[in-house]
Amino acid sequence: MIFTDPVQLIGATASPYTQKMLALLRYRRIPYTVSWAEPEQVCEALGIAPPKPALLPTFITQTDDGLSAVCDSTPIIRSLEEFRGDRSVLPVDPALAFLDYLIEDFADEWCTKYMFHYRWHYAPDADKAGTLLPLLRNTALAEDDLSRAKAFFTERQIGRLFVVGSNDITAPVIDKSYRRFLEAMEQHLARQAFILGNRPAAGDFALHGQLSQLVGFDPTPRAITHEISPRTVAWVDRNYDLSGLEASEDDWLALEDQPSSLRELLSEIGRVYAPAQLANAQALLRGDKQWSCEIDGALWEQRTFPYQAKCLRWTKTLYDNLEAKDATRVDRILEGTGVEAMLKDHRSSV
Ligand SMILES: N[C@@H](CCC(=O)N[C@@H](CS)C(=O)NCC(=O)O)C(=O)O
Known part of the structure:
Protein backbone atom coordinates (compact mmCIF):
# COMPACT_ATOMS: atom_id res chain seq x y z
CA MET A 1 0.00 0.00 0.00
CA ILE A 2 1.47 3.36 -1.00
CA PHE A 3 0.10 6.35 0.83
CA THR A 4 -0.19 9.92 -0.37
CA ASP A 5 2.14 12.51 1.16
CA PRO A 6 0.72 13.86 3.40
CA VAL A 7 -1.34 10.78 4.21
CA GLN A 8 -4.97 11.55 3.39
CA LEU A 9 -7.88 10.21 5.41
CA ILE A 10 -11.60 10.81 5.84
CA GLY A 11 -13.18 10.41 9.27
CA ALA A 12 -15.34 11.79 12.05
CA THR A 13 -14.39 13.02 15.50
CA ALA A 14 -17.02 10.73 17.07
CA SER A 15 -15.63 7.68 15.25
CA PRO A 16 -13.40 5.58 17.55
CA TYR A 17 -11.41 4.09 14.67
CA THR A 18 -10.73 7.58 13.29
CA GLN A 19 -9.35 8.60 16.71
CA LYS A 20 -7.29 5.39 16.81
CA MET A 21 -5.60 6.28 13.54
CA LEU A 22 -5.16 10.01 14.19
CA ALA A 23 -3.43 9.33 17.51
CA LEU A 24 -1.23 6.75 15.80
CA LEU A 25 -0.28 9.11 12.96
CA ARG A 26 0.60 11.87 15.47
CA TYR A 27 2.75 9.49 17.55
CA ARG A 28 4.45 8.22 14.40
CA ARG A 29 5.05 11.82 13.22
CA ILE A 30 3.51 10.99 9.85
CA PRO A 31 2.06 14.16 8.28
CA TYR A 32 -1.63 13.80 7.38
CA THR A 33 -4.72 15.66 6.29
CA VAL A 34 -8.12 14.61 7.60
CA SER A 35 -11.49 15.49 6.04
CA TRP A 36 -14.52 15.51 8.35
CA ALA A 37 -16.78 14.17 5.65
CA GLU A 38 -18.40 11.03 4.25
CA PRO A 39 -16.00 8.78 2.29
CA GLU A 40 -18.48 8.76 -0.63
CA GLN A 41 -18.34 12.59 -0.91
CA VAL A 42 -14.56 12.78 -0.98
CA CYS A 43 -14.21 9.78 -3.29
CA GLU A 44 -16.69 11.31 -5.72
CA ALA A 45 -14.72 14.56 -5.73
CA LEU A 46 -11.52 12.56 -6.44
CA GLY A 47 -13.27 10.55 -9.17
CA ILE A 48 -12.62 7.19 -7.47
CA ALA A 49 -14.85 4.43 -6.14
CA PRO A 50 -15.49 4.43 -2.36
CA PRO A 51 -14.53 1.26 -0.45
CA LYS A 52 -17.28 -1.34 0.04
CA PRO A 53 -18.42 -0.95 2.74
CA ALA A 54 -17.23 2.66 3.13
CA LEU A 55 -16.21 2.84 6.79
CA LEU A 56 -14.61 5.55 8.89
CA PRO A 57 -11.77 6.18 8.60
CA THR A 58 -11.17 5.73 4.87
CA PHE A 59 -7.61 6.27 3.61
CA ILE A 60 -6.60 7.41 0.13
CA THR A 61 -3.72 5.42 -1.35
CA GLN A 62 -1.77 5.53 -4.61
CA THR A 63 -1.81 2.70 -7.11
CA ASP A 64 -0.33 2.30 -10.61
CA ASP A 65 -3.72 3.37 -11.98
CA GLY A 66 -4.11 6.49 -9.81
CA LEU A 67 -5.79 6.91 -6.45
CA SER A 68 -7.71 4.30 -4.50
CA ALA A 69 -9.75 4.35 -1.26
CA VAL A 70 -9.26 1.73 1.47
CA CYS A 71 -10.44 1.10 5.00
CA ASP A 72 -9.73 -1.20 7.95
CA SER A 73 -7.35 0.23 10.51
CA THR A 74 -5.54 -3.00 11.51
CA PRO A 75 -3.99 -3.85 8.10
CA ILE A 76 -3.51 -0.11 7.40
CA ILE A 77 -1.32 0.15 10.53
CA ARG A 78 0.87 -2.66 9.12
CA SER A 79 1.10 -0.90 5.73
CA LEU A 80 2.06 2.35 7.47
CA GLU A 81 4.95 0.43 9.09
CA GLU A 82 6.24 -0.46 5.62
CA PHE A 83 5.69 3.11 4.46
CA ARG A 84 7.74 4.53 7.35
CA GLY A 85 9.86 2.27 9.58
CA ASP A 86 10.74 4.55 12.51
CA ARG A 87 8.67 4.93 15.69
CA SER A 88 7.12 1.51 15.14
CA VAL A 89 3.99 0.50 17.04
CA LEU A 90 4.73 -3.23 16.65
CA PRO A 91 6.83 -4.83 19.41
CA VAL A 92 10.02 -6.52 18.17
CA ASP A 93 9.62 -9.66 20.29
CA PRO A 94 7.15 -11.91 18.39
CA ALA A 95 5.52 -13.12 21.63
CA LEU A 96 4.89 -9.55 22.77
CA ALA A 97 3.74 -8.63 19.24
CA PHE A 98 1.19 -11.44 19.42
CA LEU A 99 -0.23 -10.14 22.70
CA ASP A 100 -0.37 -6.66 21.24
CA TYR A 101 -2.32 -7.97 18.27
CA LEU A 102 -4.75 -9.77 20.59
CA ILE A 103 -5.32 -6.56 22.57
CA GLU A 104 -5.81 -4.53 19.38
CA ASP A 105 -8.37 -7.04 18.16
CA ALA A 123 -31.72 8.03 26.67
CA PRO A 124 -29.30 10.85 27.73
CA ASP A 125 -26.45 9.36 25.69
CA ALA A 126 -28.65 8.70 22.64
CA ASP A 127 -30.03 12.24 22.86
CA LYS A 128 -26.56 13.76 22.90
CA ALA A 129 -25.26 11.57 20.07
CA GLY A 130 -28.41 12.15 18.02
CA THR A 131 -27.90 15.91 18.17
CA LEU A 132 -24.14 16.00 17.79
CA LEU A 133 -23.51 13.45 15.05
CA PRO A 134 -25.30 15.57 12.38
CA LEU A 135 -23.75 18.79 13.76
CA LEU A 136 -20.28 17.26 13.60
CA ARG A 137 -20.85 16.94 9.86
CA ASN A 138 -22.23 20.46 9.48
CA THR A 139 -22.34 23.00 12.31
CA ALA A 140 -24.54 25.32 10.21
CA LEU A 141 -27.35 22.79 9.76
CA ALA A 142 -30.81 24.46 9.85
CA GLU A 143 -33.02 23.47 12.83
CA ASP A 144 -35.48 21.50 10.67
CA ASP A 145 -32.71 19.57 8.97
CA LEU A 146 -31.07 18.90 12.32
CA SER A 147 -34.33 17.49 13.75
CA ARG A 148 -34.78 15.26 10.71
CA ALA A 149 -31.14 14.08 10.79
CA LYS A 150 -31.31 13.47 14.54
CA ALA A 151 -34.43 11.33 14.18
CA PHE A 152 -32.89 9.40 11.28
CA PHE A 153 -29.54 8.70 13.02
CA THR A 154 -31.10 7.84 16.36
CA GLU A 155 -33.61 5.42 14.90
CA ARG A 156 -31.00 3.74 12.68
CA GLN A 157 -28.38 3.35 15.40
CA ILE A 158 -30.80 2.15 18.10
CA GLY A 159 -32.05 -0.38 15.55
CA ARG A 160 -28.48 -1.65 15.20
CA LEU A 161 -27.98 -2.28 18.95
CA PHE A 162 -29.52 -5.72 18.66
CA VAL A 163 -27.23 -6.57 15.75
CA VAL A 164 -24.09 -6.23 17.91
CA GLY A 165 -25.62 -7.98 20.91
CA SER A 166 -26.76 -5.04 23.05
CA ASN A 167 -30.22 -5.51 24.57
CA ASP A 168 -31.84 -5.44 28.01
CA ILE A 169 -30.51 -8.92 28.86
CA THR A 170 -26.91 -8.24 27.80
CA ALA A 171 -26.78 -4.67 29.17
CA PRO A 172 -25.55 -5.84 32.63
CA VAL A 173 -22.97 -8.15 30.98
CA ILE A 174 -21.55 -5.26 28.94
CA ASP A 175 -21.60 -2.95 31.95
CA LYS A 176 -19.84 -5.45 34.23
CA SER A 177 -17.26 -6.19 31.55
CA TYR A 178 -16.52 -2.47 31.10
CA ARG A 179 -16.11 -2.01 34.87
CA ARG A 180 -13.76 -5.02 35.18
CA PHE A 181 -11.79 -3.78 32.19
CA LEU A 182 -11.43 -0.35 33.84
CA GLU A 183 -10.33 -1.90 37.13
CA ALA A 184 -7.61 -3.81 35.28
CA MET A 185 -6.59 -0.61 33.45
CA GLU A 186 -6.42 1.32 36.71
CA GLN A 187 -4.08 -1.27 38.24
CA HIS A 188 -2.02 -1.57 35.08
CA LEU A 189 -1.54 2.15 34.45
CA ALA A 190 -0.37 2.54 38.05
CA ARG A 191 2.64 0.44 36.99
CA GLN A 192 3.52 1.61 33.50
CA ALA A 193 2.73 4.23 30.88
CA PHE A 194 1.36 1.88 28.19
CA ILE A 195 -0.03 -1.61 27.96
CA LEU A 196 3.25 -3.31 27.09
CA GLY A 197 5.74 -0.99 28.71
CA ASN A 198 6.86 2.57 28.24
CA ARG A 199 6.04 3.00 24.57
CA PRO A 200 2.69 2.65 22.85
CA ALA A 201 1.83 -0.30 20.59
CA ALA A 202 -1.01 -0.77 18.10
CA GLY A 203 -3.20 -2.13 20.93
CA ASP A 204 -2.78 1.10 22.91
CA PHE A 205 -4.08 3.09 19.95
CA ALA A 206 -7.00 0.72 19.43
CA LEU A 207 -7.98 1.05 23.11
CA HIS A 208 -7.45 4.78 22.90
CA GLY A 209 -9.85 5.02 19.96
CA GLN A 210 -12.74 3.36 21.78
CA LEU A 211 -11.95 5.10 25.07
CA SER A 212 -11.77 8.50 23.39
CA GLN A 213 -15.54 8.15 23.01
CA LEU A 214 -16.24 6.41 26.31
CA VAL A 215 -14.37 9.14 28.19
CA GLY A 216 -14.76 12.13 25.93
CA PHE A 217 -18.19 11.95 24.36
CA ASP A 218 -20.88 9.78 25.93
CA PRO A 219 -22.07 10.90 29.40
CA THR A 220 -22.87 7.49 31.00
CA PRO A 221 -19.50 5.77 30.36
CA ARG A 222 -17.72 9.05 30.99
CA ALA A 223 -19.07 9.07 34.58
CA ILE A 224 -18.28 5.36 35.05
CA THR A 225 -14.71 5.83 33.80
CA HIS A 226 -14.08 8.81 36.08
CA GLU A 227 -15.44 6.82 39.02
CA ILE A 228 -13.44 3.63 38.42
CA SER A 229 -10.27 4.64 36.64
CA PRO A 230 -9.01 8.23 36.77
CA ARG A 231 -5.71 6.92 35.36
CA THR A 232 -7.55 5.81 32.21
CA VAL A 233 -9.11 9.26 31.87
CA ALA A 234 -5.67 10.88 32.05
CA TRP A 235 -4.15 8.24 29.75
CA VAL A 236 -6.73 8.91 27.04
CA ASP A 237 -6.14 12.66 27.23
CA ARG A 238 -2.40 12.25 26.74
CA ASN A 239 -2.69 9.63 23.99
CA TYR A 240 -4.29 12.06 21.56
CA ASP A 241 -0.85 13.52 20.93
CA LEU A 242 2.25 11.49 21.73
CA SER A 243 4.36 13.25 19.10
CA GLY A 244 6.86 14.38 21.75
CA LEU A 245 7.42 10.95 23.26
CA GLU A 246 10.90 9.59 22.52
CA ALA A 247 10.89 5.80 22.56
CA SER A 248 13.72 3.28 22.50
CA GLU A 249 13.81 -0.51 22.12
CA ASP A 250 14.26 -0.82 25.90
CA ASP A 251 10.86 0.76 26.43
CA TRP A 252 9.09 -2.50 25.49
CA LEU A 253 8.87 -4.36 28.77
CA ALA A 254 9.84 -8.04 28.41
CA LEU A 255 6.92 -10.44 28.50
CA GLU A 256 8.37 -12.17 31.56
CA ASP A 257 8.58 -8.83 33.43
CA GLN A 258 4.99 -7.68 32.78
CA PRO A 259 2.96 -6.96 35.95
CA SER A 260 0.11 -9.28 36.95
CA SER A 261 -2.37 -6.57 35.92
CA LEU A 262 -1.67 -7.51 32.29
CA ARG A 263 -3.12 -10.93 33.06
CA GLU A 264 -6.23 -9.22 34.41
CA LEU A 265 -6.72 -7.55 31.05
CA LEU A 266 -6.08 -10.82 29.23
CA SER A 267 -8.55 -12.59 31.53
CA GLU A 268 -11.26 -10.14 30.49
CA ILE A 269 -10.52 -11.02 26.86
CA GLY A 270 -10.81 -14.72 27.70
CA ARG A 271 -13.96 -14.27 29.74
CA VAL A 272 -16.12 -12.34 27.28
CA TYR A 273 -14.44 -12.01 23.88
CA ALA A 274 -13.23 -15.60 23.45
CA PRO A 275 -16.71 -17.19 23.75
CA ALA A 276 -18.18 -14.55 21.41
CA GLN A 277 -15.50 -15.11 18.78
CA LEU A 278 -15.85 -18.88 18.90
CA ALA A 279 -19.66 -18.81 18.71
CA ASN A 280 -19.53 -16.35 15.80
CA ALA A 281 -17.02 -18.48 13.84
CA GLN A 282 -19.04 -21.63 14.42
CA ALA A 283 -22.26 -19.91 13.30
CA LEU A 284 -20.53 -18.76 10.11
CA LEU A 285 -19.37 -22.31 9.37
CA ARG A 286 -22.92 -23.58 9.85
CA GLY A 287 -24.27 -20.79 7.67
CA ASP A 288 -26.37 -19.33 10.52
CA LYS A 289 -27.16 -15.63 10.29
CA GLN A 290 -27.60 -15.33 14.08
CA TRP A 291 -25.91 -16.96 17.03
CA SER A 292 -26.38 -17.20 20.76
CA CYS A 293 -24.18 -18.45 23.56
CA GLU A 294 -23.63 -17.91 27.25
CA ILE A 295 -21.30 -15.03 28.09
CA ASP A 296 -20.55 -14.29 31.72
CA GLY A 297 -23.67 -16.12 32.87
CA ALA A 298 -26.16 -14.48 30.50
CA LEU A 299 -27.60 -15.41 27.13
CA TRP A 300 -25.87 -13.41 24.41
CA GLU A 301 -27.55 -13.15 21.02
CA GLN A 302 -26.29 -11.29 17.98
CA ARG A 303 -25.87 -11.36 14.23
CA THR A 304 -23.06 -13.41 12.66
CA PHE A 305 -20.25 -11.27 11.28
CA PRO A 306 -17.90 -12.80 8.66
CA TYR A 307 -15.39 -10.03 9.44
CA GLN A 308 -15.07 -11.18 13.07
CA ALA A 309 -14.48 -14.76 11.93
CA LYS A 310 -11.66 -13.34 9.77
CA CYS A 311 -10.26 -11.61 12.87
CA LEU A 312 -10.23 -14.95 14.71
CA ARG A 313 -8.39 -16.58 11.78
CA TRP A 314 -5.80 -13.75 11.78
CA THR A 315 -5.23 -14.23 15.52
CA LYS A 316 -4.88 -17.97 15.12
CA THR A 317 -2.52 -17.67 12.13
CA LEU A 318 -0.28 -15.23 14.00
CA TYR A 319 -0.15 -17.67 16.92
CA ASP A 320 0.50 -20.67 14.64
CA ASN A 321 3.38 -18.80 13.00
CA LEU A 322 5.18 -18.26 16.30
CA GLU A 323 8.32 -20.30 16.83
CA ALA A 324 7.80 -23.04 19.44
CA LYS A 325 9.77 -21.17 22.13
CA ASP A 326 7.69 -18.01 21.65
CA ALA A 327 4.41 -19.95 21.58
CA THR A 328 5.42 -21.49 24.92
CA ARG A 329 6.06 -18.01 26.37
CA VAL A 330 2.65 -16.85 25.13
CA ASP A 331 1.00 -20.01 26.51
CA ARG A 332 2.54 -19.35 29.90
CA ILE A 333 0.99 -15.90 30.25
CA LEU A 334 -2.35 -16.94 28.75
CA GLU A 335 -2.74 -20.07 30.88
CA GLY A 336 -6.06 -19.97 32.73
CA THR A 337 -7.25 -16.71 31.08
CA GLY A 338 -9.72 -18.37 28.71
CA VAL A 339 -7.96 -16.91 25.66
CA GLU A 340 -6.41 -20.35 24.98
CA ALA A 341 -9.77 -21.46 23.51
CA MET A 342 -9.32 -18.95 20.66
CA LEU A 343 -5.98 -20.50 19.72
CA LYS A 344 -7.07 -24.13 19.48
CA ASP A 345 -7.82 -25.65 16.14
CA HIS A 346 -11.48 -24.64 16.36
CA ARG A 347 -12.32 -25.56 12.76
CA SER A 348 -11.92 -29.25 13.57
CA SER A 349 -13.89 -28.89 16.79
CA VAL A 350 -17.00 -27.61 15.02
N1 LIG B 1 -12.63 -2.64 11.12
C1 LIG B 1 -12.81 -1.24 10.76
C2 LIG B 1 -14.03 -0.69 11.47
C3 LIG B 1 -14.36 0.75 11.11
C4 LIG B 1 -15.80 1.10 11.48
O1 LIG B 1 -16.62 0.21 11.80
N2 LIG B 1 -16.13 2.39 11.45
C5 LIG B 1 -17.48 2.83 11.80
C6 LIG B 1 -17.47 4.20 12.39
S1 LIG B 1 -16.50 4.31 13.84
C7 LIG B 1 -18.30 2.93 10.54
O2 LIG B 1 -17.87 3.53 9.58
N3 LIG B 1 -19.51 2.36 10.56
C8 LIG B 1 -20.40 2.38 9.43
C9 LIG B 1 -21.64 3.13 9.69
O3 LIG B 1 -21.78 3.66 10.78
O4 LIG B 1 -22.44 3.17 8.77
C10 LIG B 1 -11.54 -0.47 11.15
O5 LIG B 1 -10.77 -0.96 11.97
O6 LIG B 1 -11.27 0.59 10.55
Missing part, protein backbone atom coordinates in the same frame (compact mmCIF):
# COMPACT_ATOMS: atom_id res chain seq x y z
CA PHE A 106 -10.19 -7.06 21.52
CA ALA A 107 -10.33 -3.25 21.51
CA ASP A 108 -11.61 -3.08 17.93
CA GLU A 109 -14.17 -5.84 18.19
CA TRP A 110 -15.25 -6.04 21.85
CA CYS A 111 -14.53 -2.64 23.42
CA THR A 112 -16.48 -1.18 20.52
CA LYS A 113 -19.51 -2.94 22.03
CA TYR A 114 -19.03 -0.86 25.21
CA MET A 115 -18.90 2.24 23.04
CA PHE A 116 -21.89 1.47 20.84
CA HIS A 117 -24.00 0.13 23.72
CA TYR A 118 -23.50 3.15 26.00
CA ARG A 119 -23.98 5.57 23.12
CA TRP A 120 -27.42 4.31 22.13
CA HIS A 121 -28.87 2.24 25.02
CA TYR A 122 -29.54 5.04 27.54
